[in-house]
Amino acid sequence: MTARTSTDTAREIPEATVARLPVYLRALTTLSESGTAVCSSEDLAAAAGVNSAKLRKDLSYLGSYGTRGVGYDVDYLRYQIAREMGATRDWPVVIVGIGNLGHALANYSGFRSRGFRVVALLDADGQRHGEVVAGVVVRPFDDLAAIVHEHGVAIGVIATPAASAQDVADRMVESGITSILNFAPTVLNVGDHVAVSKVDLSKELQVLAYHEQRKATAEEAAKASAAQEPA
Amino acid sequence: MTARTSTDTAREIPEATVARLPVYLRALTTLSESGTAVCSSEDLAAAAGVNSAKLRKDLSYLGSYGTRGVGYDVDYLRYQIAREMGATRDWPVVIVGIGNLGHALANYSGFRSRGFRVVALLDADGQRHGEVVAGVVVRPFDDLAAIVHEHGVAIGVIATPAASAQDVADRMVESGITSILNFAPTVLNVGDHVAVSKVDLSKELQVLAYHEQRKATAEEAAKASAAQEPA
DNA sequence: TCTTGTGAATAGATTCACAGCA
DNA sequence: TGCTGTGAATCTATTCACAAGA
Structure with a gap:
């Protein structure tokens, strides 16, 4: 049973993209509230904290909602993402x-x-x-x-x-x-x-601690190495 | 400056692995509290909700803390992961x-x-x-x-x-x-x-809603298609 | 014989770079 | 001209499958 009807919206959206759509939605809401009507992928990417290539690739899975040479209509794009996510429902x-x-x-x-x-x-x-x-x-x-x-x-x-x-x-x-x-x-x-x-509220904190610890040991190692081999 | 000293522990642990280490730590604590002294990768993987190949690959980035044919000493492995994560510090x-x-x-x-x-x-x-x-x-x-x-x-x-x-x-x-x-x-x-x-407390909820919506529309589509083409 | 540890194969995500279009 | 949309290239992660070793 792989037959598809024409009304079928079964584009497969990658999980990593789905996880970022709420972030884009939030960024678009902020832009809209600050009175921005149109934005480039660069603008939206900055507001969402990702790079613009990734943003454009993500949006391309939903459809083609931008205008080349211009950018995206903030409210229109926001509605399209909200609909796709089910955020227009209760x-x-x-x-x-x-x-x-x-x-x-x-x-x-x-x-x-x-x-x-x-x-x-x-x-x-x-x-x-x-x-x-x-x-x-x-x-x-x-x-x-x-x-x-x-x-x-x-x-x-x-x-x-x-x-x-x-x-x-x-x-x-x-x-x-x-x-x-x-x-x-x-x-x-x-x-x-x-x-x-x-x-998991403590998981993220543990990952941060891991990186803190790495930073600390890397610095120590650099210091020790500088002391031992003063070029 | 790419020189490395022998005391350097700079094995590069992939980010995806680092994100799972807290989960393994939690699972090991639970096993330890229930009186389990030794466990296989299969056991620990089940307790952590991942598959055993992934678990073994992840642990292999830290070192070689298991015993072939036997499994892992729960408390020993727990200590090694905790140390690596910085969880033994304050x-x-x-x-x-x-x-x-x-x-x-x-x-x-x-x-x-x-x-x-x-x-x-x-x-x-x-x-x-x-x-x-x-x-x-x-x-x-x-x-x-x-x-x-x-x-x-x-x-x-x-x-x-x-x-x-x-x-x-x-x-x-x-x-x-x-x-x-x-x-x-x-x-x-x-x-x-x-x-x-x-x-982001609401992000996860939004991702769930997305999948709920997909399930619902997939069912509708199947129903509609069954009605139209009753094989 | 049983289970780890790990290269090789596969799958998935990101980034590059540019064709296509307003 | 400028920005989107997207194939192709690259990088990262997962899974397979089996050699190594207790």
Whole structure:
């Protein structure tokens, strides 16, 4: 079954490109708000922190939305990327685990402005039930299936401790959720049809520490070598 | 200047490998806590969520710490990776911007257990000064340079709104910080000698939404095509 | 016999450099 | 003329498959 209809939009967009599209979207929004109507690939690349060849290659996977000799219409390009990303739709999400991080996520305005609507906050701890966070009441974790069904939730966010994350993921999958954003520091085992994305708050810090350490040892080595062999 | 001394440990570790080492470290800690003394590349790969060939290739950049026919000594390998990553050292860090996210970061136990010590919490808002978060007093942003100097801080974390992030970064660089972890949704411009790493809370969600949307349209297309050409 | 460590093969991402078009 | 869009070249990462060694 490799037949394709003419309405088919199945251009294959590389994963690395998909990961950068949100960055371009953000940069275009900033440009638009500062009153820029048209920009070159060079301008947009600078605003997004990439080089212009990469930007043009990325955009070429979506289609041909620029004008040679001129550049890109900021609002038009922004709309095209938003549509491709699904950012023009409304995405109901549930957040499970209302500790410090869950609080921060519930209050994060960046979700709302990108089409994500927090329809429920769930926590297994009865002490928290009834508490209102960011205008949403915290409810029992057992309400998950009902909420997913009622609102047609496809995306779930896990902000629990590592120990409960796999259980939460299993229940999410049972309830019909097919995409999970996992902030718990653990690897989740889910079926192939479920997409899991992971954010590890300390991983990035560890990578920075690695490079710091390399810088430090490289300097020491250079100093020692200069002392030993003073050319 | 390409001369190398014999004590030089300048094996070049690929960036993709460096990004996975924290994951292996976490998996090894879990294995160790569950009483596993020795594991195969297959075991560790499963615990880390990668395939075993990739794991072995990654470890081979660090050296040869396994035993053929047997596997890896969990604690020994864990120590070797930790040392390579700089996780056996103490890394003083400052967090700037003590809103919801700053609170969550200050309270995150995963930093402390990986060698990161929060030596200061800074905020420009005078209302917050004196407040104690996770056992640390919130101080004025202007104390930055003094704190960096006093504790030898190399790594700074930005958890401010986008609008102030560039100013904070500039001040951090002036003060001598050389690695920045940026949670603000904006691209930072810093000199070449400064490493910046960015975590975008909504980016991952947007990538998931993209894949959700693709799944949905693929299903629709299949349905439509089945209706039109009922083989 | 079993599992690591690693060259060779493959796949994927980035960059170059320029043809094509406004 | 100037900037996009894109093949071709390069660089990086992943996977394969097996020799080396406990």
